[in-house]
Amino acid sequence: MSTPEPELEAVAWELEAALGEEDLAKARYQLRMQMTRFVIGLLMPLVMAALWLPTGWAVALRDALHANEVWWATWLALAVFMLVSAVIDLPLAWYFGFRLEERLGTNRQSFGGWLWDEVKETALNIPLQSALFLGLYLIFRRWPNRWLPGLIVIVVVFMVAFYLLSPVFLRLRYKTEPLDEPDLEARLRALFARAGVRFGGLAVLKAAEKSSRGNAAVVPKGAGNEVVISDTLLEAADPHGVEVVIAHELGHKVHRDLPKLMVFLGAAFVGVLAVGYGVLQTLGRWDSLGGTADVATFPLLMATVAWLFGALQVLLNAYSRRIERAADAYALQMTDNPAAFESVMLLLARQNKGLPLPPRWVEFFFYNHPSIARRVLMARRWRGAKA
Numbered sequence: 001m002s003t004p005e006p007e008l009e010a011v012a013w014e015l016e017a018a019l020g021e022e023d024l025a026k027a028r029y030q031l032r033m034q035m036t037r038f039v040i041g042l043l044m045p046l047v048m049a050a051l052w053l054p055t056g057w058a059v060a061l062r063d064a065l066h067a068n069e070v071w072w073a074t075w076l077a078l079a080v081f082m083l084v085s086a087v088i089d090l091p092l093a094w095y096f097g098f099r100l101e102e103r104l105g106t107n108r109q110s111f112g113g114w115l116w117d118e119v120k121e122t123a124l125n126i127p128l129q130s131a132l133f134l135g136l137y138l139i140f141r142r143w144p145n146r147w148l149p150g151l152i153v154i155v156v157v158f159m160v161a162f163y164l165l166s167p168v169f170l171r172l173r174y175k176t177e178p179l180d181e182p183d184l185e186a187r188l189r190a191l192f193a194r195a196g197v198r199f200g201g202l203a204v205l206k207a208a209e210k211s212s213r214g215n216a217a218v219v220p221k222g223a224g225n226e227v228v229i230s231d232t233l234l235e236a237a238d239p240h241g242v243e244v245v246i247a248h249e250l251g252h253k254v255h256r257d258l259p260k261l262m263v264f265l266g267a268a269f270v271g272v273l274a275v276g277y278g279v280l281q282t283l284g285r286w287d288s289l290g291g292t293a294d295v296a297t298f299p300l301l302m303a304t305v306a307w308l309f310g311a312l313q314v315l316l317n318a319y320s321r322r323i324e325r326a327a328d329a330y331a332l333q334m335t336d337n338p339a340a341f342e343s344v345m346l347l348l349a350r351q352n353k354g355l356p357l358p359p360r361w362v363e364f365f366f367y368n369h370p371s372i373a374r375r376v377l378m379a380r381r382w383r384g385a386k387a
């Protein structure tokens with residue numbers, strides 16, 4: 001298929017044997033489902049556009065609400081478009097968010113609990129996202145000749161708002177509590193001191209009641225950075241393993257990956273919306289649509305945005321794999337414990353149903369982290385280079 005990499009394949013075989021047939025089958029299934037979800041994610045906006053535009057429903061909604069006349073009516077129309085999308089998407093969200101987790105054996109939530117989480121997230125998402133597009137349409141309407149700087153301002157404001165609200169989103173789904181583990185805390189404090197990052201406390205993410213998946217993060221808190229570890233990971237990993245995971249997260253911090261990623265994403269967003277504006281200019285007068293300033297063109301804009309972001313995902317994944325590799329290298333350097341690195345990789349593969357080595361093209365298109373086999377091979381080479 002591709003150039004053989006015997007060393008990598010040997011690592012993959014070893015990991016596959018360690019995981020066992022059941023987890024491997026689940027990992028393959030999860031990957032197939034992720035790819036299916038991606039394709040459906042491209043098709044859905046087309047279905048929505050077909051539902052709203054040729055039927056004349058988008059125009060009817062606009063006229064009924066007088067949606068181009070006052071800003072709040074524009075906002076309302078956008079919210080209706082998004083709400084209808086969310087409702088139509090709900091069975092898919094259920095299948096790929098709940099049913100899939102049940103089949104993988106990672107779900108620990110009731111259907112009612114899952115649905116309530118979805119409702120809460122949608123209730124927060126729709127006003128936010130529709131506000132972004134409201135800003136765009138108001139700019140398209142008022143400053144048709146200076147829309148680009150306006151678009152940039154809107155994207156920046158939206159990214160900042162999203163960043164500030166991200167802890168709220170996290171806590172909508174999971175509770176956090178301070179974690180009282182003096183030994184682990186001392187170990188992590190020392191790690192932070194070596195990295196030159198200010199330690200801002202230790203918290204546990206109560207994930208176990210909803211999912212068996214493991215995760216950890218280093219998030220800003222006050223002047224320092226708080227370590228948040230899921231109870232699932234805490235339960236399964238030894239302190240060395242936890243230290244490796246947190247060292248990886250610190251790598252992101254030290255390399256300033258989040259601000260870089262935000263700039264990258266923001267630029268992508270501006271580019272995508274600018275193309276969307278061009279599409280509205282060419283196709284936005286179709287039937288009784290009123291051009292770029294008409295909120296009834298929204299389904300067309302959504303479809304354009306979804307397709308361009310789908311294409312950009314490949315670029316974004318390549319960039320993400322690069323920063324993940326660098327964070328792994330940082331973790332190895334800081335902890336000097338490749339054995340712990342390797343066992344925590346295997347543990348995370350088991351908890352999150354990761355496939356050790358997917359086909360090369362799958363990794364290229366869909367993986368935002370290097371595959372586990374590559375990450376383990378990196379740790380072994382690092383050890384080899386030191387010896």
Ligand SMILES: [Zn+2]
Binds near residue numbers: 248249252324327
């Ligand atoms: Zn990472």
